[in-house]
Amino acid sequence: MPYDPGKDVIEVVRHPPRSAAASTYRIFGETLRGMKTTLARVVEGPLTIQYPEEKTPVYPRFRGRHKLHRFETGDPDNPGLEKCVGCSLCAAACPADCIRVVAAENTPEHRVSAGERYAAVYEINLSRCIFCGYCEVACPFDAITMGHDYEMSDYTRSDLIFTKEMLLAEPLERTPLRAAGE
Amino acid sequence: MPRPERKLISLTIDGREVQAVEGTMLVDAARAADVEIPYFCYEPKLGAPVGACRMCLVEIEGIPKLQTSCSTPVRDGMVVNTTVERVKEAQNSIVEFLLVNHPLDCPVCDKGGECPLQDITFGWGKGRTRVIEPKRHFVKPLALSPLIAIDRERCILCYRCVRFSQEIAEDWQLIFTERGAHTFVGTHDGHPYVAPFSGNIIELCPVGALTSRPYRFRARPWDVEGSGGVCTLCPSQCNVEFTVRDDKVTRVLARENPGVDDGWLCDKGRFAYQAIHVDERITTPLVRGADGELRPAGWDEALEAAGALAEHRGRAAALIGGQASNEEAFLLARLLREGLGSGDIDSRLGAAGELDLNLMRALAAPALQASVSDLEFAHIVLVLGTEPIDDSPILDLRIRKGVRRNGVKLAIASARPSALDHNAKLAIRFAPGGEAEFLESLEWALGTPGSGETHELAALLRDGGEEVVILWGESLSAPARATLLRIADRLGLAERQGAGLLEVPLGTNARGIREAGALPGAGPGYGEASPGRSAAQIAAAAAAGEIGALHLFQIDPLRELPDRDGWERALAGAKLVVAHAATLTDGLARHADVIFPAESGAEKDGTVVHPDGRLQRLRSAIRRPGEVRAGWQVLADLAKRVGLDTGVLTAGMAFRQLIAAVPFYEGLTLEAIGGRGLRWPETEAAAAMPAPGPLAAAAGASATPAASGPRAEANGHLLAGTYRSIWAASEVEISPALRFAVAEQVVELSPQDADRLGIEDGAAVRVAQNGTRLRGRAAIRSGVPAGTAFLAAGIAEESANALTEPLVEVSKL
Numbered sequence: 004m005p006y007d008p009g010k011d012v013i014e015v016v017r018h019p020p021r022s023a024a025a026s027t028y029r030i031f032g033e034t035l036r037g038m039k040t041t042l043a044r045v046v047e048g049p050l051t052i053q054y055p056e057e058k059t060p061v062y063p064r065f066r067g068r069h070k071l072h073r074f075e076t077g078d079p080d081n082p083g084l085e086k087c088v089g090c091s092l093c094a095a096a097c098p099a100d101c102i103r104v105v106a107a108e109n110t111p112e113h114r115v116s117a118g119e120r121y122a123a124v125y126e127i128n129l130s131r132c133i134f135c136g137y138c139e140v141a142c143p144f145d146a147i148t149m150g151h152d153y154e155m156s157d158y159t160r161s162d163l164i165f166t167k168e169m170l171l172a173e174p175l176e177r178t179p180l181r182a183a184g185e
Numbered sequence: 186m187p188r189p190e191r192k193l194i195s196l197t198i199d200g201r202e203v204q205a206v207e208g209t210m211l212v213d214a215a216r217a218a219d220v221e222i223p224y225f226c227y228e229p230k231l232g233a234p235v236g237a238c239r240m241c242l243v244e245i246e247g248i249p250k251l252q253t254s255c256s257t258p259v260r261d262g263m264v265v266n267t268t269v270e271r272v273k274e275a276q277n278s279i280v281e282f283l284l285v286n287h288p289l290d291c292p293v294c295d296k297g298g299e300c301p302l303q304d305i306t307f308g309w310g311k312g313r314t315r316v317i318e319p320k321r322h323f324v325k326p327l328a329l330s331p332l333i334a335i336d337r338e339r340c341i342l343c344y345r346c347v348r349f350s351q352e353i354a355e356d357w358q359l360i361f362t363e364r365g366a367h368t369f370v371g372t373h374d375g376h377p378y379v380a381p382f383s384g385n386i387i388e389l390c391p392v393g394a395l396t397s398r399p400y401r402f403r404a405r406p407w408d409v410e411g412s413g414g415v416c417t418l419c420p421s422q423c424n425v426e427f428t429v430r431d432d433k434v435t436r437v438l439a440r441e442n443p444g445v446d447d448g449w450l451c452d453k454g455r456f457a458y459q460a461i462h463v464d465e466r467i468t469t470p471l472v473r474g475a476d477g478e479l480r481p482a483g484w485d486e487a488l489e490a491a492g493a494l495a496e497h498r499g500r501a502a503a504l505i506g507g508q509a510s511n512e513e514a515f516l517l518a519r520l521l522r523e524g525l526g527s528g529d530i531d532s533r534l535g536a537a538g539e540l541d542l543n544l545m546r547a548l549a550a551p552a553l554q555a556s557v558s559d560l561e562f563a564h565i566v567l568v569l570g571t572e573p574i575d576d577s578p579i580l581d582l583r584i585r586k587g588v589r590r591n592g593v594k595l596a597i598a599s600a601r602p603s604a605l606d607h608n609a610k611l612a613i614r615f616a617p618g619g620e621a622e623f624l625e626s627l628e629w630a631l632g633t634p635g636s637g638e639t640h641e642l643a644a645l646l647r648d649g650g651e652e653v654v655i656l657w658g659e660s661l662s663a664p665a666r667a668t669l670l671r672i673a674d675r676l677g678l679a680e681r682q683g684a685g686l687l688e689v690p691l692g693t694n695a696r697g698i699r700e701a702g703a704l705p706g707a708g709p710g711y712g713e714a715s716p717g718r719s720a721a722q723i724a725a726a727a728a729a730g731e732i733g734a735l736h737l738f739q740i741d742p743l744r745e746l747p748d749r750d751g752w753e754r755a756l757a758g759a760k761l762v763v764a765h766a767a768t769l770t771d772g773l774a775r776h777a778d779v780i781f782p783a784e785s786g787a788e789k790d791g792t793v794v795h796p797d798g799r800l801q802r803l804r805s806a807i808r809r810p811g812e813v814r815a816g817w818q819v820l821a822d823l824a825k826r827v828g829l830d831t832g833v834l835t836a837g838m839a840f841r842q843l844i845a846a847v848p849f850y851e852g853l854t855l856e857a858i859g860g861r862g863l864r865w866p867e868t869e870a871a872a873a874m875p876a877p878g879p880l881a882a883a884a885g886a887s888a889t890p891a892a893s894g895p896r897a898e899a900n901g902h903l904l905a906g907t908y909r910s911i912w913a914a915s916e917v918e919i920s921p922a923l924r925f926a927v928a929e930q931v932v933e934l935s936p937q938d939a940d941r942l943g944i945e946d947g948a949a950v951r952v953a954q955n956g957t958r959l960r961g962r963a964a965i966r967s968g969v970p971a972g973t974a975f976l977a978a979g980i981a982e983e984s985a986n987a988l989t990e991p992l993v994e995v996s997k998l
């Protein structure tokens with residue numbers, strides 16, 4: 004049924020009719036002009052990659068999942084003392100409030116860190132973390148740094164709460180680092 | 186004693202005209218005017234400023250050198266500059282200087298985040314130092330006591346802790362050793378700083394030099410929340426702030442209230458919070474099974490079992506301990522009177538006899554009530570039959586403050602030597618149990634000239650000044666109370682402002698519980714009620730099988746009440762014993778049939794009444810652990826089981842019922858009570874306090890047991906008195922940090938008797954009486970009168986609660 008606007012519509016304003024040549028140019032010419040950029044880049048090859056078989060390399064200062072560090076001893080059987088003293092400064096700095104530290108006291112029999120105290124519990128809730136890196140900046144002992152790993156998705160939220168053991172473990176470096184000048 | 190007058194003057198601070206009360210220190214006046222002057226050593230609670238740290242320097246026009254604003258009182262027309270270049274330079278230099286030897290180990294320091302040194306360095310320091318020399322080192326951390334860790338490297342020598350020890354607690358233990366840069370805080374010979382108030386120095390220290398060992402590394406200020414509450418461990422009812430992390434109390438701080446605690450706490454209040462979160466705590470209802478074993482049960486099962494109270498209608502009795510709130514006491518009294526048709530309820534601890542309601546009303550008369558601050562400003566304070574340091578520790582500090590700063594004349598009249606004896610003008614000893622006799626002689630001496638120490642005291646009370654405050658202990662016998670009333674009357678205490686009586690009860694909330702009606706023969710607001718039996722009579726009746734059911738609300742009579750054997754028989758004689766308790770004490774473990782888990786003071790929601798009539802609010806700071814339910818709720822549910830609908834569905838409803846039932850609480854609301862409390866004797870509703878009828882003639886008749894009773898005998902028997910140490914509390918026993926302080930049987934002997942019996946200080950002794958034997962350790966105190974011995978009551982083992990007679994035989998073990 005043809006549309007009858009009725010008496011409410013007084014006049015419909017349309018652009019002036021185009022000529023045939025103008026219409027043809029509009030269809031092909033303009034489109035080709037737009038494709039120029041695309042076609043000029045075709046020779047460069049595709050930029051998309053086959054994730055997860057291939058991974059985008061990250062920059063050295065990329066802020067991925069955190070690592071907690073130990074003092075290095077060079078001896079794999081004798082891991083060094085933890086650098087973290089459980090001072091909670093990272094927790095104070097964290098804008099997402101996703102770090103939880105419960106400190107305890109080192110004893111001569113049970114020495115975990117170099118200071119008087121150590122972190123008995125150290126947890127980061129990575130589902131809340133915004134990867135701002137403030138924790139790294141706040142730490143007076145360079146005990147926590149942001150690594151390069153960005154592959155952290157999981158099936159349950161609770162698995163995203165990383166414990167001290169998980170953060171201390173050597174992370175699987177799954178992410179290639181961008182080479183200098185790359 | 187006249188309170189300081191408040192006269193306003195004006196001065197100029199940083200170009201602004203500000204008003205201040207004459208005599209205030211410049212730093213306070215500036216703060217009131219929103220000008221912040223940094224300081225470390227200034228702390229008005231500690232008395233006169235000492236000017237030790239120099240952080241508070243300001244420029245005062247007309248004085249060439251910079252002045253310490255903490256020790257310069259304001260003067261009219263003074264012109265002060267706090268931000269000029271000279272002052273800034275001085276502040277920078279002081280910070281730099283204080284940090285010369287400071288280790289700056291903030292990340293491992295427990296003060297970090299709440300440290301004035303951090304804040305002031307950040308706000309007024311330069312941010313850099315020129316000092317590259319090695320710092321001074323000490324061994325650290327060290328234990329200054331089992332409760333306090335000291336890190337001497339961090340100390341900035343501000344004198345606060347030393348001043349506290351020397352001028353507030355007056356235990357004279359802390360001193361500065363060495364001089365100059367080598368100065369450090371310690372005790373004379375390096376012994377641990379153990380004292381009833383030692384924990385306060387943790388809060389006083391402006392750096393992390395003195396930190397709490399139980400709180401060590403538990404949390405940072407940003408991990409925790411503070412929750413205002415009231416300490417329920419003794420009648421002082423100090424205002425506290427619970428530091429809560431993860432729903433656990435991790436620390437207790439003072440919440441300064443000049444009308445209650447003056448900003449101090451004792452170590453029991455400060456550290457016994459640990460009892461809230463120990464395994465010993467009962468967190469589920471317990472029911473005794475057919476096999477006689479107590480085992481955990483669900484609430485329904487426990488309420489069902491306790492509902493058997495209904496079978497003992499008319500033959501049930503209840504006792505209530507000092508830690509109950511007013512609402513709980515009120516509901517328990519309703520449960521017993523309305524639900525079980527019995528008037529046998531008592532809340533008085535100690536050897537209280539039959540209740541004399543008129544006497545109780547007369548002693549609680551609003552006009553006669555002195556307040557805690559009156560202790561500090563009175564002309565004369567008489568401490569009668571109580572030992573503040575044990576019975577209400579914070580009052581001990583208040584009295585010392587009055588004597589030291591305001592020249593209060595202190596007199597002590599007690600059986601047991603007091604820690605305040607040295608501060609007193611006059612210390613009079615009477616025989617244990619001889620207080621009635623003593624008071625009568627005092628009354629007589631008030632009217633008759635004569636000589637001797639009683640007359641000296643009478644003269645002091647009569648002529649020493651207008652404002653006389655008598656601090657008396659609840660253990661005073663009825664005749665003694667009647668005499669005390671007559672003395673108060675004679676001295677006109679009711680008519681004078683700032684004078685009066687102040688009772689030190691034996692239980693935390695004894696006053697509130699009484700006012701809520703948990704007394705034999707007295708209902709809410711000291712009103713008339715059906716007659717009932719006192720605790721001692723309940724014990725006798727239960728032992729004789731006349732009482733079928735006993736309801737024990739937060740009290741273990743074996744522990745809290747005298748005559749242990751009598752109670753043992755009573756508990757065994759009762760068919761049903763229902764208890765509410767937080768820990769399984771001896772008597773309950775053996776005799777209770779149903780135990781409901783009780784809340785701790787940090788979990789309760791309700792009100793309590795301070796001995797001076799101040800209603801205070803308890804608010805729950807943490808979630809109740811395990812299955813614990815609110816006390817009012819359990820009582821209301823239980824009432825329902827026995828067929829009484831209390832109509833209480835929330836804590837607030839219980840409070841409103843209480844207010845409606847007590848005439849002199851009229852118009853009180855929780856909002857009005859607020860965080861600081863409200864003294865009802867000062868409200869208009871106080872006029873509704875029932876007037877006492879004529880006192881029974883028998884009360885005050887001269888024949889008291891002690892007057893005619895036995896004296897020390899030649900055969901070596903000693904007249905025994907009891908005391909309840911500050912540490913005698915089940916909370917202390919289960920707090921890991923306070924293990925070292927747990928009260929044991931310490932038998933206090935006079936040097937003469939010790940000599941005669943060949944007992945050395947600290948030796949093991951045996952106390953015997955009628956076949957009851959207690960073991961203890963002897964302590965020889967020079968103040969103990971010859972022929973007497975004082976024994977610890979209220980303790981877990983070897984407690985003097987077992988004794989029933991006034992004479993004991995003490996021998997070396």
Ligand code: SF4
Nearest residue numbers: 097132133135136138
């Ligand atoms: S990166 Fe930022 S948000 Fe994440 S844990 Fe650190 S401070 Fe918190």
Ligand code: SF4
Nearest residue numbers: 087088090091093142
């Ligand atoms: S990671 Fe660093 S900032 Fe965080 S608690 Fe440990 S030491 Fe402190």
Ligand code: SF4
Nearest residue numbers: 340341343344346390
């Ligand atoms: S220990 Fe603390 S309170 Fe005592 S002098 Fe040193 S800094 Fe001051």
Ligand code: SF4
Nearest residue numbers: 416419422423451454
């Ligand atoms: S004096 Fe009493 S109320 Fe105050 S903290 Fe100590 S136990 Fe608690």
Ligand code: FES
Nearest residue numbers: 224236238239255
């Ligand atoms: S605060 Fe004035 S000198 Fe310390």
